[in-house]
Amino acid sequence: MEKGIFITVEGPEGAGKTTVIGMLSQRLIEEGYQVLQTREPGGIEIAEQIRNVILDKRNTSMDARTEALLYAAARRQHLVEKVLPALEKGYIVLCDRFIDSSLAYQGYARGLGMDEVFSINRFAIEEMMPKLTLYFDIEPELGLERINKHQDREVNRLDLENLEFHRNVREGYTKLINDYPERMYKINASQPIESVYMEAKRKLMEIIQQEELKKP
Ligand SMILES: Nc1ncnc2c1ncn2[C@@H]1O[C@H](COP(=O)(O)OP(=O)(O)OP(=O)(O)O)[C@@H](O)[C@H]1O
Numbered sequence: 111m112e113k114g115i116f117i118t119v120e121g122p123e124g125a126g127k128t129t130v131i132g133m134l135s136q137r138l139i140e141e142g143y144q145v146l147q148t149r150e151p152g153g154i155e156i157a158e159q160i161r162n163v164i165l166d167k168r169n170t171s172m173d174a175r176t177e178a179l180l181y182a183a184a185r186r187q188h189l190v191e192k193v194l195p196a197l198e199k200g201y202i203v204l205c206d207r208f209i210d211s212s213l214a215y216q217g218y219a220r221g222l223g224m225d226e227v228f229s230i231n232r233f234a235i236e237e238m239m240p241k242l243t244l245y246f247d248i249e250p251e252l253g254l255e256r257i258n259k260h261q262d263r264e265v266n267r268l269d270l271e272n273l274e275f276h277r278n279v280r281e282g283y284t285k286l287i288n289d290y291p292e293r294m295y296k297i298n299a300s301q302p303i304e305s306v307y308m309e310a311k312r313k314l315m316e317i318i319q320q321e322e323l324k325k326p
């Protein structure tokens with residue numbers, strides 16, 4: 111039984127997940143909590159290597175099932191190598207994307223089916239689900255506009271999908287929010303960054319208090 115709290119942040123491209131996770135992480139550390147900030151796909155060497163294969167713009171022939179399996183493989187390794195050990199030590203783990211990304215992108219937008227994608231992921235994660243998922247909701251046009259303006263961020267294979275794909279990703283997330291209202295909390299990510307952060311922080315603190323997490 112893990113002692114920490116597993117939190118995931120989800121949403122379409124450019125919703126502000128990485129930025130807000132950084133702000134939350136810094137604030138929680140200042141308050142004395144042990145925090146692990148990580149991301150999917152990636153976060154550890156093997157998963158970062160898989161990330162490079164999945165997101166490489168040259169891999170235009172990648173089959174949708176191959177893509178789903180690669181995300182699940184990266185997830186498995188990241189979970190056992192990084193997330194579970196941190197949870198056992200009592201950390202708050204803030205993870206940029208997890209299974210809901212596979213359900214929205216591969217299950218819904220790629221059309222593989224959310225149930226099918228859930229079942230391959232069950233093999234990868236066993237029973238491990240987040241205590242809370244903050245879902246950053248944004249119109250794909252605005253999210254893509256943000257990342258296109260962001261000079262340092264390299265555009266990847268998934269970013270290059272057409273607008274219809276990105277609209278379907280958002281529709282997939284909307285289904286998930288309806289299916290898992292207890293676990294998922296929706297935030298309007300088109301608000302100014304400070305408002306998004308404040309709302310995320312309030313919800314996160316509610317869960318930390320509910321779980322009675324102790325500072326070390
Ligand atoms: N609420 C906001 N208002 C305006 N700009 C924002 C907001 N949130 C993030 N940004 C900017 O949008 C860009 C993308 O943000 P960020 O990398 O945090 O998004 P992301 O959800 O992690 O994206 P991706 O999943 O595509 O990597 C950054 O340049 C960031 O400064």
Ligand SMILES: Cc1cn([C@H]2C[C@H](O)[C@@H](COP(=O)(O)O)O2)c(=O)[nH]c1=O
Nearest residue numbers: 150151181207208211212215216268269
């Ligand atoms: C975990 C996961 C991710 N994706 C997609 C979502 C994004 O387009 C990229 C990751 O890039 P980011 O800048 O780190 O957000 O991968 C996916 O399709 N399925 C997944 O399971």
